[in-house]
Amino acid sequence: MAINEQRFYYCPKCGGKLTYRYIGEERPRLVCDACQYVLYENPVVGVAAIVLNNHKQILLGRRTGGRYPGLWCIPCGYVEYDEDVYDAIRREFKEETNLDIEPVRVFTVLSNFHDPEKHSVGIWFWARVNSGEPLAGDDLDQVAFFDLSDPPPLAFPTDRVVIERLHADNGKEQLNIVL
Ligand SMILES: [Zn+2]
Numbered sequence: 001m002a003i004n005e006q007r008f009y010y011c012p013k014c015g016g017k018l019t020y021r022y023i024g025e026e027r028p029r030l031v032c033d034a035c036q037y038v039l040y041e042n043p044v045v046g047v048a049a050i051v052l053n054n055h056k057q058i059l060l061g062r063r064t065g066g067r068y069p070g071l072w073c074i075p076c077g078y079v080e081y082d083e084d085v086y087d088a089i090r091r092e093f094k095e096e097t098n099l100d101i102e103p104v105r106v107f108t109v110l111s112n113f114h115d116p117e118k119h120s121v122g123i124w125f126w127a128r129v130n131s132g133e134p135l136a137g138d139d140l141d142q143v144a145f146f147d148l149s150d151p152p153p154l155a156f157p158t159d160r161v162v163i164e165r166l167h168a169d170n171g172k173e174q175l176n177i178v179l
Contacts, residue, residue, distance in 0.1 A: 006030070007117065013037045043111065043119040047089040048076035048159070049127035050107055050166065051099070053145050058163065060151065061096055061140035067115070068155035074124065074162065075140070089125055097143050098135035101127040108165070110158045124162050 008018055008030055016034025023029050023038065030039040051059040060072045077092030079085055086103050093101045103125035112120045134143045146152060148167035154160050 007041070008039055011035060011037050012039065043121045045079040045085065046076055046112065046120045046122040047079055047085055047092060047125065048074045048122060048162075049089050049093050049101055049103060049125045050074060050162070051093075051097075051101065051127050051129055052166075055145070055147075057145035057147055058151070058166065059097065059099075059134065059143060060146055061136060062142040062144075062152075063139055063155055064141045065139045070153075071155035072146075072152045073155045074159050075143070076122070078120070085123060086125075089123075089127070093127065094132075095138040096136070096140050097132075098137055099132040100130045102130055103127050108162060110161065112156065112158050114157050122158055 006018075006020065010016070011018055011032035011034065014032060014035045014037070016032040016037075018030040018032055018039060020028040021031045023031060030041065031037070032039070053059070059075065061075045062072050063069055075093050075096045077088065077096070079088040083091075089103050090101060093099055105126050107124045107126050109121065109123050112122050136143045148163055151160070151163050154163075
């Protein structure tokens with residue numbers, strides 16, 4: 001999507017009309033004609049957690065709602081505005097899988113461009129399960145472990161990248177934090 005393909009038309013502050021203008025930067029910005037508020041278009045932050053069982057299978061969830069029903073993903077969600085990213089992944093994982101996890105460290109960070117309406121930056125954490133039994137919740141209707149070499153149809157291209165990297169790594173990185 002070109003940056004100047006307009007997605008927002010009204011000022012979130014005053015309701016005035018937004019117009020792309022050059023305000024001294026390389027790219028144009030959406031500026032309110034009435035109050036001059038600049039609506040910077042930045043990606044939102046998503047968090048996901050990698051949980052492997054002792055067969056080096058990854059926990060995935062099947063989505064029910066949104067734009068990808070029936071497709072699978074690494075359990076994930078968006079960070080709330082006032083929420084720490086580590087709290088966000090604990091909360092999202094609990095909501096979606098019923099598992100209490102502890103994010104151990106970051107596996108990777110990737111940009112998501114698959115949804116032109118909502119670009120995001122995704123953080124994939126390694127996580128350890130502290131307690132709970134896997135049970136689908138929130139916008140998932142199934143959770144299950146899958147071989148890294150044979151994942152089900154995936155909702156997000158970056159989850160595929162992550163799973164391929166995990167598979168190529170052949171379990172070396174995660175050996176110390178299996179369930
Ligand atoms: Zn305004």
